[in-house]
Amino acid sequence: MSETFTPIRTLDARYYTDPEVFRIEQDGLLARTWQFAGHVSQLQKPGDYFAFDVAGQSLFCVRDREGAIRAFYNVCQHRAHEVVRGEGQAGLIVCPYHAWTYELTGALRSGPNIKAVPGFDRGEICLTSVNVEEFCGFLFVNLDPYARPMDEWFPAARRELSAFIPHHGSEARGMGGNSGKLQLEGLGRKLFRMLPLKAQPSDFCQRRGQAGNL
Ligand code: FES
Numbered sequence: 031m032s033e034t035f036t037p038i039r040t041l042d043a044r045y046y047t048d049p050e051v052f053r054i055e056q057d058g059l060l061a062r063t064w065q066f067a068g069h070v071s072q073l074q075k076p077g078d079y080f081a082f083d084v085a086g087q088s089l090f091c092v093r094d095r096e097g098a099i100r101a102f103y104n105v106c107q108h109r110a111h112e113v114v115r116g117e118g119q120a121g122l123i124v125c126p127y128h129a130w131t132y133e134l135t136g137a138l139r140s141g142p143n144i145k146a147v148p149g150f151d152r153g154e155i156c157l158t159s160v161n162v163e164e165f166c167g168f169l170f171v172n173l174d175p176y177a178r179p180m181d182e183w184f185p186a187a188r189r190e191l192s193a194f195i196p197h198h199g200s201e202a203r204g205m206g207g208n209s210g211k212l213q214l215e216g217l218g219r220k221l222f223r224m225l226p227l228k229a230q231p232s233d234f235c236q237r238r239g240q241a242g243n244l
Pocket residue numbers: 106107108109110111125126127128129130
């Protein structure tokens with residue numbers, strides 16, 4: 031008896047190129063789930079910041095004076111100019127357009143002529159915050175203001191990863207980016223050994239049409 035194969039189809043090409051599919055993915059998936067932002071080693075000192083994009087939105091992370099990591103939309107509350115670019119270190123966040131100045135907490139500190147505006151209450155103005163979590167040294171953000179914590183999304187994952195790399199976060203903070211890189215490489219090797227695909231790669235790659243899913 032000859033062996034028969036049931037053809038397995040890959041996704042239609044349009045799922046990779048259709049702007050409408052991309053929009054649905056951004057709004058329905060990327061903007062509602064925890065997405066990778068960076069690593070704690072990028073924010074070692076108060077005032078360290080870095081900008082990044084998630085779901086088409088410009089965001090940035092910063093470590094405030096109390097040591098807390100915060101994330102904000104990278105949008106000035108005045109005329110919506112981006113407030114930071116790339117990465118760096120700053121005692122205050124100063125919008126380059128009209129110099130509105132924010133504390134590292136996101137609160138508006140000052141701005142040219144704001145005292146001349148009747149009724150203007152700077153205490154009501156703050157950069158728009160985004161949920162951010164440190165997860166085993168990695169930083170994740172979630173644009174959904176009602177997002178559940180990562181430990182609810184991924185029960186036990188923090189404990190299992192910490193068992194593989196006990197010093198992931200603290201060493202990266204104290205010793206610089208190279209330590210974080212070494213930790214990541216170590217994690218990658220350990221996870222690779224765990225992956226079921228590694229055992230029989232040919233099962234997944236040999237048949238024409240399936241390799242596209244890898
Ligand atoms: S847009 Fe930022 S200060 Fe005007």
